[in-house]
Amino acid sequence: MSAASERPSGHKIAILASRVGADEKRLFDAFDRRGVPFDHLDTRRQWFLAGQRDMPWNLALNREIGQVRAAYAAHSLAAAGVEVVNSAEATEACGDKWRTTMVLQAARLPTPRTALGLTPQAALDALDSLGYPALIKPLVGSWGRLVVRLPDRAGAEGVLEYAAALPGPQSHLAYVQELIDKPGRDIRVIVVGGQVLGAVYRTSESLRTNVALGGEARPCEVTPEISKLSLDAAAAVGAEIAGVDLIEDQDGRLLVLEVNHRVEFAGFQSAHGDRIDVAGFIVDHLLERAQR
Structure with a gap:
């Protein structure tokens, strides 16, 4: 065509x-x-x-x-x-993690402490402020790819030295974040048209809990706090259809990790079975939009 x-x-x-x-x-x-x-x-x-x-x-x-x-x-x-x-x-x-963070912060939503180093050296200074262990993530990416745990400054220096040698100016920017001591899981919430369809826990023995990388999904009760945080996060970024990722710290406090504009829902659908038809909700929302 x-x-x-x-x-x-x-x-x-x-x-x-x-x-x-x-x-x-x-x-x-x-x-x-x-x-x-x-x-x-x-x-x-x-x-x-x-x-x-x-x-x-x-x-x-x-x-x-x-x-x-x-x-x-x-x-x-x-x-x-x-x-x-x-x-x-x-x-x-x-689609850009730093832009997501800034939008969520502007909406006063709880997020992990995060910094953007405009050079690898600046990122080391930012990490010293955040403390170790920490994470470094690509600004653009999905499925948890290229997310690296930084145990200490020596480990960070090695990763950032490699990043400095990569082509392209965006590769030299460093999105770094505190490592939340979460209980081996995170929460994926699906929002469509201002409605929370449901939530799942995503669990894994590795750092990344993405179902696409082998993580397991099981139903999660949608509490009022989960619902409000997810709706507020989707509204903050302006997403009508969103996958909102939440994590819990050791005190049980919920933090918004990111919002996905192209939400993948195979794991969610598998966990909930026929009880929640995500595709059906999305199509019905589109049909309502088309008739306006």
């Missing part, structure tokens, strides 16, 4: 995704069950004409896994008059 205007007309909703995984298939099935036509747009083959306004959709669900493509696609569609869920602004706020 080439220009967007050459696609068949008549469809109101587009789904952007270069990677069709289990969650995307669930979404496709949810549309089919409701008899609602949609267009799947592979962003690897998508291009936009500047000034174009005659798009065949009035709404798009952004499931693009590549952060840069997701943000540019959202901006391009919005400029053409297409409403995008999540918006370009939410995608950018969630």
Whole structure:
């Protein structure tokens, strides 16, 4: 396919995704069950004409896994008059960990103590202030990749020396965070259209609890505190559909770790079974949006 205007007309909703995984298939099935036509747009083959306004959709669900493509696609569609869920602004706020932290802090939500070093040397000074052990994370990334535990200054110097040798100025910025002594789990909460669908504990023997990396998910009771924190975090970044990650410290206090604009829900769905149809909730929310 080439220009967007050459696609068949008549469809109101587009789904952007270069990677069709289990969650995307669930979404496709949810549309089919409701008899609602949609267009799947592979962003690897998508291009936009500047000034174009005659798009065949009035709404798009952004499931693009590549952060840069997701943000540019959202901006391009919005400029053409297409409403995008999540918006370009939410995608950018969630897709960069430092921007997420700043937004959450501005909303006065509890987060781990975090700093951004503009150079590797500055990061060492920041880590001295935060204290060890600590974590260093890539500004952009998912599934817990490239998250490194820093036991002490010597370990940090080795990691940051490697980072300094990487190409690209963003690689030289260091997002560092205190290591929360959590009880071997974190909490993933799914929010759709201002409603908390449910929550799961994600457990693992390793530092990273991501289900995609082998972590296990089991149902978690949604307490009033979990609900409020999750709704406030999703609202802060402007995400209509969000996966909010919370962690508990040793005193049981909940902290907001991050907000995912392209939430993966296979583990959540497995833990809750047929009791909560995440894809169905998402599609119903989109249909409501399309009718406004």
